[in-house]
Amino acid sequence: MKNSFYPILRKSLSASAALLALACTVHADTLAFIAADDDYATVANWNNVTAGAPATALPSAGDTAVINGGRIANLASDVSGSVPTSLVIPNNTSEGTLNIDAGGALVVTGLVVDSTNDGIGTVNINGGALTVNGTAAIGALGLVSISSGSYTSTTTASHFLGGTDSAPVTGSYEISGGTLQTSQAPGSFLQLTTEYLGISGGTVDFSSATVVGYLGSTVSVTGDTATIDFGSSLLVNNASRATTFEFNFNATGISPIKVDGTTRLNNATIVIDGTNYTGGTGSFPLFTGTGYDQIGGISAIVTVLGFPGFSVSMNINDTTDVFELVLSPAAAAGPNVFNKPNGDYNNALNWSLARVPVAGDTAVINNNNIANLDTDASAAVPDTLRVGNQPANTGTLNINAGGKLTASLIQVSTAGAADVLAVNAGGTLECLGLVSLVNAAGTLQVSGVGAVYRNSSNTTDPTKAITTGAGTLSVTNGGTVEVNNPANLNAVTDFKNNTVTVDGGSIVSDARIRFGFGGTTTLNIGGVGSLVAPKDFMISGAGTILNYTFDANGVGRIDCAGFAHLQNLTINIQAAALAGGGGAGLDSVFDLVDTQNVASLPLAVNVTGAAGTQGVDWFVRQDTFLNLFQIVFGDPPLEPIFLDVSESAGTLTITVDAADSKTGFDYTLESSSVLSGWTPVETKPGTGADLSFTDPAPTAGDKAFYRVSTAPQ
Known part of the structure; x- marks a missing residue:
C-alpha cells in the first residue's frame, strides 16, 4: 500500500x-x-x-x-x-x-x-x-x-x-x-x-x-x-x-x-x-x-x-x-495419514500433513489406528477417505454422536484387513461420489438411532451411488442409509459380492438398487422396522441369497416405489422367533415385498422354524398379477382362500367358496388401494356354504384389492 x-x-x-x-x-x-x-x-x-x-x-x-x-x-x-x-x-x-x-x-x-x-x-x-x-x-x-x-x-x-x-x-x-x-x-x-x-x-x-x-x-x-x-x-x-x-x-x-x-x-x-x-x-x-x-x-x-x-x-x-x-x-505431496493410536479425527496434530484432511487430500487411516469424530468436520471435504490400506494392519473410523464428515470418495479395506468405518448413533457421514467396500473383510456399519450415511452424488454416472465391490454393509438399530441422486433417478446402486444386513434400520434410495448382478450377494432382512425402500429393486444371480429373519413380532420388508424384479436366487425365511405364529394372533399375513409391480418371482422358498415348533402351518403367496409376495401363518390345516369377484350396478360381491368357509372360524374381508394399510370391510362367521361380502366398486381409474383373514371363534 x-x-x-x-x-x-x-x-x-x-x-x-x-x-x-x-x-x-x-x-x-x-x-x-x-x-x-x-x-x-x-x-x-x-x-x-x-x-x-x-x-x-x-x-x-x-x-x-x-x-x-x-x-x-x-x-x-x-x-x-x-x-x-x-x-x-x-x-x-x-x-x-x-x-x-x-x-x-x-x-x-x-x-x-x-x-x-x-x-x-x-x-x-x-x-x-x-x-x-x-x-x-x-x-x-x-x-x-x-x-x-x-x-x-x-x-x-x-x-x-x-x-x-x-x-x-x-x-x-x-x-x-x-x-x-x-x-x-x-x-x-x-x-x-x-x-x-x-x-x-x-x-x-x-x-x-x-x-x-x-x-x-x-x-x-x-x-x-x-x-x-x-x-x-x-x-x-x-x-x-x-x-x-x-x-x-x-x-x-x-x-x-x-x-x-x-x-x-x-x-x-x-x-x-x-x-x-x-x-x-x-x-x-x-x-x-x-x-x-x-x-x-x-x-x-x-x-x-x-x-x-x-x-x-x-x-x-x-x-x-x-x-x-x-x-x-494445494495438492498434497502425499496422503494425509492419521498417526494417533486412538485419537480425534478433527485434530490437525493427529495427521501427517498437520491439517485435518481437506479438498485435494487423500485421508488414510491405517496401521491399527482408530480415529474418532464427535464434532462437525463436514466443511473440510477430502478427495478420498480411505479406511484401511494395509493387509496386516487395520484402520478404524468411528463417527459418533455430533460427528459429521463429508468426503468425495470413500474406500474401506483396499488391502484385505478387517477395517471398519462405523457411523454410530447421532453421527452423519456423507459421500459426494462412490463408496467402495473393496475387500470382503471390510465393514461399513450404520447403527443406532440418528446414525445416517448419506450419498449425495447427484451424478449421471450410473455406477456412483453407494457401494460396490466386496465387504459388509450393516444397517441396524435405527440407522439409516440414504441415496440421493436427483440428477439420474435411474442410476444403479450395485451390490456385488457384498453382505448387506438390514436389521432394525433402513436403506432408502431414490435410485435403483441391484443385488447380485455379476457377483454373489447376500441380503439379510431382520425383524419389524427393517426396511429396504428403493425406487426399483432388482435381485438376481446364481448364488445370490435373500434371508428374512423374524423377530417375535414379525419381519422387515422390501418396499418399492416402482417395480421389483426377483429371480434366480435363494430365499430363506427363518420364523423360529415369531411368537405364537405371528405375534398378534394366528392367521397372520406378512408382506415380504410391497410394490406396485412384481416383474418376476422365485419359484421356491425355504421356510424354517414355522411348522412344528410354532404349531402353525404356512404358505407363501407369489402372484405377479396382484403384485403379491407374502408369507401367511395360520392354524393347521391352512389352505389358501380363493375369492370370486363379480360386479353389478356399482357394487362388488366378493365370495369365499363353500369349501373354504368352515364353521368355527370368523372371516374378515379387508380392502386396500395400494396393497398396504388394509381396512376391514365386514366380518362373517363361516357356515360351510358360500360366504359373500359386498363393497362399492371403485371409480374409473382407481384400484381395489381384497383379502380375507380368519380367526377362531
Whole structure:
C-alpha cells in the first residue's frame, strides 16, 4: 500500500498548463498562510498578498487561498461560511500542508494540490470535513489522505478525480477511514485521472456516477474493512481507459468493488497479492454487481501473487456476473495419514500433513489406528477417505454422536484387513461420489438411532451411488442409509459380492438398487422396522441369497416405489422367533415385498422354524398379477382362500367358496388401494356354504384389492 511519502518518490516532470492557469487566475485577493504551523481559522495567520498587508478576514468568495513555503495549516473549527474560490497547496516548488481535524469544516469552490507538478502538497482529513463545490486538480506530487471524517465533491457535472484533461493521471488519494464521496447526477462521468487511489478502509461512494478508467491510473484495495461503491457503471474498455486494479489481501480477506450496472474490464490489469493472507479456503469476490460485460477474456491479464499452501483459480463469467478469486487447498505431496493410536479425527496434530484432511487430500487411516469424530468436520471435504490400506494392519473410523464428515470418495479395506468405518448413533457421514467396500473383510456399519450415511452424488454416472465391490454393509438399530441422486433417478446402486444386513434400520434410495448382478450377494432382512425402500429393486444371480429373519413380532420388508424384479436366487425365511405364529394372533399375513409391480418371482422358498415348533402351518403367496409376495401363518390345516369377484350396478360381491368357509372360524374381508394399510370391510362367521361380502366398486381409474383373514371363534 502507498504511504504519505509516496508522491515524493514519484515526482513527475510533466507541466500542467491548466493547473498553472487556475493558480494565476485573477481573484479579488490572494491570501497566503504565513504561520509555520498554526490555526487555519486565525485571521492573523493570513497575509493579503494582493494588498501587501495583513488579511482582515479569512479567505472567502473571490479569494485564492495559498499554503506554501513548507507551512502547515491546521483546522479544528467550522469555517464553512467562508468559501474561497480556490485553495492552492502550494503554488510553487515548495511544500504546503492542510490538516482538517475533528471539528474542522471547510468548503471551497475549487481545490488545487501541487499546482506546478513540482511542489509537494498534502491535505490530511483526520476527522473533519472538506467539501469541494467545483473542480479538484491534484498535481503529480499532490496527496489527499482521509483517515476519518469526509471529503465530498458536490458538483453534479462530469469531472476528474485526480489530474486534469491536459495533465491527466497525477496525484494520489488514500482512504484508510472516513468517507470519499461524490454527488454527481446519474449518468455523468467520473474519470479516474488520479495516479493512485489507495483504499484500505472507510467508504468510497461514487454511487451515482459512471466511473471511467484512465490510462496509467491505479486503484489499490488493501484488506477487507472498506466499503467501495463504484457507481452505476465501470468502464475500462479501451486502451485510453486502461487501469490497474490491485487487490492486496490482509490476513482475512479483501473488500470487493461494487458496481450497480454495466461493468467492462477488458482493458484492465488485475494484480492480486495474497502474501499476507492467513485464512482458509473459499471464494472472494473482487467485483460485485450486475450487468457484467466484456470481462470474459480478462483472465489473461490477471496476476496472482502469494497465497502459500493454496491452489488459486479465477471464476470470471459475463453471464452469471461473477468475478471472484477461489482458494482451494494445494495438492498434497502425499496422503494425509492419521498417526494417533486412538485419537480425534478433527485434530490437525493427529495427521501427517498437520491439517485435518481437506479438498485435494487423500485421508488414510491405517496401521491399527482408530480415529474418532464427535464434532462437525463436514466443511473440510477430502478427495478420498480411505479406511484401511494395509493387509496386516487395520484402520478404524468411528463417527459418533455430533460427528459429521463429508468426503468425495470413500474406500474401506483396499488391502484385505478387517477395517471398519462405523457411523454410530447421532453421527452423519456423507459421500459426494462412490463408496467402495473393496475387500470382503471390510465393514461399513450404520447403527443406532440418528446414525445416517448419506450419498449425495447427484451424478449421471450410473455406477456412483453407494457401494460396490466386496465387504459388509450393516444397517441396524435405527440407522439409516440414504441415496440421493436427483440428477439420474435411474442410476444403479450395485451390490456385488457384498453382505448387506438390514436389521432394525433402513436403506432408502431414490435410485435403483441391484443385488447380485455379476457377483454373489447376500441380503439379510431382520425383524419389524427393517426396511429396504428403493425406487426399483432388482435381485438376481446364481448364488445370490435373500434371508428374512423374524423377530417375535414379525419381519422387515422390501418396499418399492416402482417395480421389483426377483429371480434366480435363494430365499430363506427363518420364523423360529415369531411368537405364537405371528405375534398378534394366528392367521397372520406378512408382506415380504410391497410394490406396485412384481416383474418376476422365485419359484421356491425355504421356510424354517414355522411348522412344528410354532404349531402353525404356512404358505407363501407369489402372484405377479396382484403384485403379491407374502408369507401367511395360520392354524393347521391352512389352505389358501380363493375369492370370486363379480360386479353389478356399482357394487362388488366378493365370495369365499363353500369349501373354504368352515364353521368355527370368523372371516374378515379387508380392502386396500395400494396393497398396504388394509381396512376391514365386514366380518362373517363361516357356515360351510358360500360366504359373500359386498363393497362399492371403485371409480374409473382407481384400484381395489381384497383379502380375507380368519380367526377362531
